[in-house]
Amino acid sequence: MLEKKKFRYTIHASAISRYANRNFDLCLQDLPIGSGQQFFLLRIYENEGISLYELGKLGFFDKGTVSRGVQKLEEAGYIRIEQDIQDRRWRHLYITEAAKPIIERLLEVREVWHTALTEGFTDEECIQAEYFLQRMAQNAKKYVQQQEGESWHKA
Numbered sequence: 739m740l741e742k743k744k745f746r747y748t749i750h751a752s753a754i755s756r757y758a759n760r761n762f763d764l765c766l767q768d769l770p771i772g773s774g775q776q777f778f779l780l781r782i783y784e785n786e787g788i789s790l791y792e793l794g795k796l797g798f799f800d801k802g803t804v805s806r807g808v809q810k811l812e813e814a815g816y817i818r819i820e821q822d823i824q825d826r827r828w829r830h831l832y833i834t835e836a837a838k839p840i841i842e843r844l845l846e847v848r849e850v851w852h853t854a855l856t857e858g859f860t861d862e863e864c865i866q867a868e869y870f871l872q873r874m875a876q877n878a879k880k881y882v883q884q885q886e887g888e889s890w891h892k893a
Contacts (some may be wrong), residue, residue, distance in 0.1 A: 747874065758851060761809070765847040770814055770838060776844050778807040782817055783841050787830045798879060816840060
């Protein structure tokens with residue numbers, strides 16, 4: 739049996755994340771959007787009408803991070819925010835026409851990045867990588883939520 743502590747999962751995940759941000763910043767340097775906002779804009783595009791809360795859950799972001807990212811996109815004219823008619827506490831997010839060329843560019847950059855990440859991978863390895871990363875993310879979320887719950891009960 740392999741000793742799990744010898745594996746350095748977090749350093750690799752962190753490196754991929756940092757390089758992804760650098761790649762998006764490089765590819766988008768001529769646009770008024772950076773790696774920070776690209777995630778939010780693409781998720782809103784893929785989930786028209788998503789709420790701020792749901793957007794945060796999708797990316798495991800806290801409320802403040804989501805609010806700042808969304809505010810920048812709204813100020814740039816790339817999204818519009820509509821208050822829910824039945825529950826005024828909820829706000830729903832939609833892309834604008836001005837965002838469409840940006841989104842096309844983001845989708846292209848993302849596709850090229852995914853191709854670069856999986857260079858030399860078989861189809862089966864791509865499927866396995868997605869599966870394992872998804873499980874690790876779920877495990878990480880579960881663990882942190884347990885830790886937060888325990889620290890709340892200790893307070």
